[in-house]
Amino acid sequence: MADFQLLQRLPEELLQDILERLSKHDLSLLNPASRWCYRVATPLIWREVQLVDCRTLHEDETDDHDDTPFLKKLLVLIRKPWIASCVQALEHRCHLPPPAIFHELPRTPLSGQTLSVDPRTTKLVQLAVQHMHKVHTLRIIFGHPNVNDALLRCFFDKDRKHTTPVRRLWLENCRFSAGCDPRIESHPLGLPLELDFAGLKSIRFRRMPIQTGHPLYRRWGGEFNHSRGSKKACSLQDGAGGSYTTLVDYMNPALDAAGIPQFSNDGTDEWDERGSIEHLLEPALRFDGLIFEHLGCSTELPPQLHDLQMKSRRELSRKAYRGPYLDPINLIDRGYGSAVEGIGWLNRERIPSSDVALTLLGHASDTLTSVCLDWILADPDRETSTPRAYIDWVEMFNSFFGLRFPHLKALQFRNAVVRETLQPSGLFLLDEAQIWCERGDGREPWRAPQLTCLKFMEAHSKLRCLAWPMDAFFSEKPLPADINSRVGAVIDNLGRTLEDLRVDTLYGAAGEPHSEDFGCQDPGARERRRRFISDFAAKMTKVESIKIEGGVPRDERREVIRALHACPLKKLVMIGVCSPLGNTWGAQGRDLGESFLEGESDYLEAEDKDAVYSFGSREPARPPPDFVFQPTYGWPAGPPMIHTIASLHADTITELKFCGYKGSPKLFSPTPITTPMLSALKYFHSLETLIMSMWLSTIFEEAPRDADIIKYWLDARSPQSMSLVRTVIDEEPEGWEKELRTKFAPDALAWQITSLVGPFLSEKAKARKGGVHVRASVCIGEWGGIFDIDLHIGKGSMNSDVCLSYKGPREELEPERRRTKLESRRWF
Template sequence: MPILPMLYQLPEELMQEVLERLGQSDLRSLQLVSRWAYAIAAPLRWREVELVDCRTQYEDGFDDHDDTPLIKVLLTLARKPELAACVQVLTHRCHLPPPSIFQELPQMPLASQTLSADPRTISLIRHAVRNMVKLHTLHIILGHPNLNDALLRCCFDKRRTKINPVRRLWLENCRVDKGCALSLNSHPPGLPLELDFSGVESVRFRRLPLSFGTYNHDDFVYSRGSLNGVSRKLEDGAGSTYRTTVNLLVSEQSAGASQLDWRDNHQTSVYTGDANPAPSVVSPLSALFKEANLYDRRIWEALSASGYLLPHDMPLLETGQLPSNVLRSETAYRGEWLGLLPQHLEEQVLHAFGEQRETLRLPQTVSLLCNSASSTLRSLTFDWVLIDPSFSHETATQSHWIRVFSGLFSLRLPHLRAFQLRNAVVADTKLPYDLFLLDHAGLNTRSRRHFIGLHGQPEQIQRLDTMCLEFMEAHGNLQCLAWPMEHFFSESGTTASADIAPRVSAVIDTLGRTLVDLRVDAMYSDIGEFQSDTSDSQSHSVARRRRRRFIERFASKMTKLTSIKIEGGVPRDERREIIRALHACPLEKIVLIGVTSTLGNTWGERGEDLGEPASHLRVPRLQGEDKEAVWKYGPAKPEDILPDFAFEANYGWPAGPPMLNVIAAHHASTVTELKFCGYQGAPALFAPTPLTTPLLSALKHFHNLERLVISLWFSTHFEGSPRDLDVISYWLNSRSPASTALVRVTDEEPEGWEKELKTKYAPDVLARRITSFLGPLLSEQAKARRGGVNVRASFCLGSYGGIFDVDLNVGRGALADVCLGFKGPREELEPERRRTKLDDRRWF
């Protein structure tokens, strides 16, 4: 019997359950079958919409940021309100991989002037968003600046939010200075001037350059294509690199200053009439936007020829009625985006195109955005944002920053349940040196050099001194808190200052009753984390005292936590003491992330026990485990390790139980999810050292375990050289239906490296190997449950540290453990994995 007639007979709830499991391509096919199928498939097909550009090759060059795909989507939504009304989640992202936060993001202001600058595209955003009456979530991830502004100003138009408020906002790898400005005097493309963020319940600022400082001459931005831009090699997020075209930031900024001189020497007639004036009157800004205007003209001509029509109320944007290139370029030019410009440009550009320039810096805009949403905001997250002002010695910059922090911690958000600030990655993400959540800010003589702009401002100093504490006092219902471990308390003394001690104790007691999710971090170290911090240097001893005060004064007071995450350069003994300090909490999820394996070093001192080459890793700094203690305590039962327990911090790493045994002793009965990330010293999949089994033996005590994420390691050396890129290419090709790289043209058995690939690194071989490696270590009860234990084995490959995951379910078979299904290996940017990461992000 045909399936389609059977679908008619299903109850609506069951019908939705069936359709929810279909992918976008399946829904697209289903909606073409019949009118009835269209009616049930279209709402799901258009529930989530992505606006993504592409790269297009022409005979005379290539457009690295062709907007054709996203324009087609916008045209459909603008002309068909019934489809736009189905949109609930809208995502705009560039097709390029996001910049590496370690090497690239600090050099990328994300202020590309020439991307998506065509007024027709901006106007289409306005028409399409107007029809999205059910939109509740907006993601912008490495979006094009002009589209960022258009989406934000249209989604949060004051006239719209009263009727259809967007509830969740995710901003990542983008600049949104003008897009988030609550009020503008004018906007040349005609976007809304008044914004209102009331109704927003969750905001995540992720990897944004929230900085005021001057940018360097080698900072760069993405450019449109090959005619003007310079090709540059960037990381592709999969262990290798790719090439794209960029412009130097200073060259885009200089064009505005040069335009002033050009204006004085030409007649105003060049601002009207022919959209393509003679070369003799090409202005600096016209030259900057020449490529963008050329490619946009091609895009719209191709769309028109293909039958794509503009909405009926956009007559002034037909190709033949566009303003001249000079006027278009000046309208599109954004002037100064990025806080303080280099001195030689600041005065020249400042008054050039004033009505189009941002009047507020992005950090100030962020505070105003949150304040506008204060009546509804439930979750506020700053996730690895570039904020550190300590490298700037300019009084103006420091003063700006003081006002920003003062504005942020002056917010009062009555419904706030999650407040997160994570900053463990690079120096640019550090908090100001003496800013503490539960202590006096160190704005005294010792640290005032960090706040130059406050000299002679005693009232401002007093206001900042306890602003974080006042913020915590005002938000007594927090359930999730993320904060740098070294910025809870200062290093001086063992208790809070007498004047604030009762207040601090009251806040900690309240959080002890309300917090269910706690996340702490410390700055990553390239060489990895040691077992214990024994350094005598002043900076290390200060940071160490601060971290340990957090453990003894804060972590030990928590009683309700179900989730703990410890990330970055936290020594292993301090991680262990946090776990011990939380002995009274019913922990269900434990996450430990570092550079070195957070469970212990299976490779031995300086990697001497590892049987495979690892010359590219920093194994000389690896500390060995006490092997006798590991073999003694590894197989022990949790109750035998801690028969009687009362928490008292005990640092160092004496001969005792391994990390996993400590976790099991306190939390095995409640834990359902474990995550251990760190590749140096991680268990070697193909050549495990003898110490691996006792270090992991305690896994068998986690009977309620549902999910395990663990870093594993393997060597790709073959005939004396590493073959990481070959393995990565093999994985990517193996899942691509269009690839012919795996086709053999002979009937001979594979030999050499090809045989090694198929018999060792093939996805199904890896899944079986992971199952046979980890399966025997897992709890028999956990594996016996329906679906078994979900395991994610994570590998780091490539010259640029690409992370690849194999997801599988390990179940208990009649004779041996079985793999119940697997996916991968998948890199972080693989479409399904990226989508899942967005959907499953907690507290968003």
């Protein structure tokens, strides 16, 4: 108690500095120690709140989306307004992994119309938000649609007074059309009708459809939504190299197979029980009834909920139903126009999500400083959609670039993953748009406005961060004379202001070539990328961070680095399928001595070993003082990528990141060429962080053991697990258990990474306090899960390389890893 009394005497600023260094677990232990501890710890415990559901067994039935955990949190916030007033950041997400970007996200409209359907859940969200006056950050990541609506409409309620406005809004893998529609006539669950987004400073739309109302999902087939009580199970990726099984509602190419009512011919408000809404929602409403019954037994529920539970199942079903797709016009486009006119109340979305997004951005334009469209799915299916759909898609981008943001500092469009995320071909940031479309009705072809993007760039002269497709800065043709000076002025200004530059191209399935000098399938795209290097990158002088992602050939990556020779680069990121550093496996992977799956060794072009060994023993040559950049393409005998980077930027670089598993250094028994390829790392004396992909062989007794290894890693960090392999003793015979413990255990991996990477790092960098943070990313599992092993390599008492600390292996969704990644996002 004397220690607590001493703490109480500290100045408030020092006390806060001490307490903020404690983990949430430590604060939870401190909280009940005394009244004073409760008072000082509670605000920190509740400063960030997550609303997450769980999986529960109800009466021999499994509810994959039980809201009980976050309903209990909401009840605390309602009963104790002073705790609610401590909340500064709120996040809502589903406990299940979000849809995988390649194979799942393009197939789900994210409707989830059986999730969180009880109106009492919506009311609890509404009541809790009324007390959360200081929330400045709202994140919805794969949230339940009804909860999404309640959070968005309540936090941005036009009549919400005496509160801190939400400054940062992150929407990912979610449905937001109804939640952000700024003006509606009525809401079935009584949510606010008019919204105000003024005050927002940062918006991130990530991994979700933003559509003009035309179908996006027909190309894939097998569309689905996550469900409660469905009889249909689906195997989906778990984000850790494997899969999990959950219940889904499948949808046929036109309508939700279970949810769209079939109205009688006489037009009366009746429907066929074979596909009724009530039948679809009955399990979810039953589960919610059990949830609130259990809550009512353990605590007193707010009186505002009493009348809501008296509604009939039929009325509750009508209020809960959302419609199967993201935008109402989809049904019309699919030939169901007459049905939609008669059942308009069924679809809560009234305008397309593209219109909602643009309206939201327009309302917040006076205060926005950062706008990020990160892998949004907007591209209609060109093979089956109408000319109108294509024109509307292009107009969506034209409408965005018609907006003005007086304080904009960061603009990001990232598109490198799947075709649905691409921008319209012919839309150029610093050139005339070259987009036209036959109307199909005999009229003149429709043409897009030519200079919308350039006018936008001219109007935003304070940009410090820019992300844009590498092949969409310029067309392959010379700039027209009448805009040449205008483009030059924009580039000159960015040369003085731009600090963070990110470019990408669509990933290739097999990997990236050394060069596209020969055998190029799209010479126009190659010319556009190279124009970016010569006419844009070479004129930058302040860039501190560069990210190059997707299917960019290795020689063009190298030339981007050379073009930025005048910039004080601190952070360099290269991401691809093949290792950006070079191929350590040999031609077609023959030097690795591993067996590959079909296609796994494609694009593994041979390195010039004589050149790599020759340059590997030399110090990187610094450019002369009068160096003038001239691009050279191809991949002749020359220095490895690390040498080129070191020759220009070794003095300023603090972080290097090279992701791409094909050809990456092998963690155990690396091939001989690995040493000269990485040797120039020792010249990065300011290096603080090194992140790189590594190849981890999982073969034992001629069979892959990925699943066993992943399970061992997950068990090793779980305090509840009782299935760890037994301790290995010297007398124990060789076997798989010993292989796991001696080769794949976290401490064994940390030691191996230290032994492999440590000798390449700068002695000066390793001698700093804390050493060098090294993250090795390995890709294993049936679905290619990415696991990271984080460690710090420093110097020991005998001046040897030592591992100062380590964490992992951790997948992206591991709680601490996930939280760190969210919080470290720049420009949010």
